[in-house]
Amino acid sequence: GENVEQHPSTLSVQEGDSAVIKCTYSDSASNYFPWYKQELGKRPQLIIDIRSNVGEKKDQRIAVTLNKTAKHFSLHITETQPEDSAVYFCAAPFDYGQNFVFGPGTRLSVLP
C-alpha cells in the first residue's frame, strides 16, 4: 500500500518569507497529488493539486512541484501572510486511485 511521509512537522516563518513543505510517497503508480489546508477548528480544504503529467503547477502565491523519479512533491508558499497559518496535509492515492492516504501534516506559523 501507499505510505506518505511529510516534513517538517512544524514550520515557523516570518511574514513575507517563503515556506516549503515536502512529502514523499512509496507507490510509483500514484498519479495525483493534492495539498489540503486546515485552519484551526475548520475542515480541510483543497488548495492545489498536481497530476503526474506535469512537473510544476502555480496558483498565485502557492505552487506544487513533483519529482516522480524521486517520488516526492513539495508545496511552496511565497510572500507568506498571517492567514497562511494553518496545518497543511499532502495526500497520495492508492487502490488504483480510489482512495487516499494523508501525510501527518505540517503546522505552519507565519509570524508578523
Next chain:
Amino acid sequence: GAGVSQSPSNKVTEKGKDVELRCDPISGHTALYWYRQSLGQGLEFLIYFQGNSAPDKSGLPSDRFSAERTGGSVSTLTIQRTQQEDSAVYLCASSLVRGGLNTGELFFGEGSRLTVL
C-alpha cells in the same frame, strides 16, 4: 445540498454508550470517506464507499466501529460501547467519480466532535 453535511456537530456521551454519526454527501458524489482526527493529529482513514462496490473497511480500528451507506447517499458511522480513546473529530468527505476514475478533490464536512466521558 451545497456541501457535505454532518450531524451532530457535537456529541457528548458516557463510556459504554453507542453513538451514531451521520454524513450527507454532495449530491452526485458516489465516493464517500470517513476519517478520524484526534486533537492536533492527522487524518486517520476509517472506511471508504464507492457506488455499489463493497466498502473498504481496512481502517476501522476495532469491531466496535461500523458504517453503512444507504441508497448510495447518506452514510452512518456507528460506534458501539464507546471508550474514552474514541474521543475525536469524525470527518466525512465525498468526491466525484467519472468513468470509474476518482476526479481527485475530496470535499469535507465540518465534522462531528465526539467526547466520551
